[in-house]
Amino acid sequence: MNFDDAYANGDYIEGAQTYPPKWEEAAYEWRSVENAVGRARLNLSYGESERERFDLFYPDSGKPKGLMVFVHGGYWLAFDNKSWSHLAAGATACGWAVAMPSYTLAPDARISQITTQIARAIEAAAKAISGPIVLTGHSAGGHLVARMRCSDVALSVADRLQNIVPISPLSDLRPLMQTKMNDDFRLDMVEACAESPLLAKSLRDVPTHVWVGANERPAFLDQARWLADGWEDAKLTIAPARHHFDVIDDLADEGSALISALL
Known part of the structure; x- marks a missing residue:
């Protein structure tokens, strides 16, 4: 198997190059309004x-x-939190606050270090907002929120976790060791296993619903199924007619099935 091709999303999505600027524009417009009105x-x-x-x-x-x-x-x-602000619209319309963190990118940070950063980000946001916490993330972000269920990750607000919805998550990092991206990840077998949610030895008792697009690359469908099957209590939804870049769109829609599964 050519793992670089297996995990190449943009090569198999029509108009892939148009998505990042569309995300940035939608995020900027929504964020500007929310900031202007004090939200x-x-x-x-x-x-x-x-x-x-x-x-x-x-x-x-x-x-x-x-x-x-x-x-x-x-x-x-790649990316930071500024490209996704509009995806908070569904949850805020339902009465929830939404935190969107950035994190240090590889190769400046190892994946294990990024996991620790996300735990700190959740803790910081939880100081500002009381009540239950739900986590969602996309692709590498799906991996990172899935890691928050793993007991080896220190998370002081773990008792407040109500739900985790990893979207198109990377659940087993071992195949990524066979990609050119690993020049930046610097994964060895020890870290790949330790950072793979699928291989976690102990899990927190948090409901989990894995979400993936039906039109995604086979490797991502596999990764989602592996996690849902490996975590016996996890649910799995394969969203019809969604690919890796548009599977997250429904986060902006308060009436979507994705928001219902999350909240």
């Missing part, structure tokens, strides 16, 4: 490094029902 707190720090920042969005009225955290993807190599 956003931007660039909050959760650590010392430049990228250890998160944005926090509030519902339009009343005390938040709880906190949703969205962790972005990009193979731990």
Whole structure:
């Protein structure tokens, strides 16, 4: 198997190059409005490094029902939290606050270090918002939120976790050792196993619903199925007519099945 091809998403999505600018534009417009009306707190720090920042969005009225955290993807190599602000719209419309963190990218950080950063980001956001916490993330972000269920990850607010929805997650990192991306990941077998949610030896008791698009690459369908099968209590939804880049769109829709599964 050519693992570089197996995990290449953009090569198999029509108009793939148009998605990042569309994401950025939609995120900027939505974030600007929310900030202007006082429903956003931007660039909050959760650590010392430049990228250890998160944005926090509030519902339009009343005390938040709880906190949703969205962790972005990009193979731990690309993007930051600013491209996804509009995806908070579904949860805020339902009365939840939403935190969106950035994190240090590879090769400046190893994946294990990024996992620790995300735990700190969740803890920092949880100080601002009381109540239950739900976690979701896409692709590499799906991996990172799945890791929060693993007992080896220190997470002081773990008792507040109500639900985890990894979207198109990378659950077993061992195949990525066979890609050119590993020049930046620097995964060895020890870290690949330790950072693979599928291989976790002990799990927190948190409901988990794995979500993946029906039109995704076979490797990502496999990764999602592996996690849902490996975590016996996990649910699996294969979203019809969705590929790796548009599977997250329904986070912006308060009436979507994805938001219902999450909240």
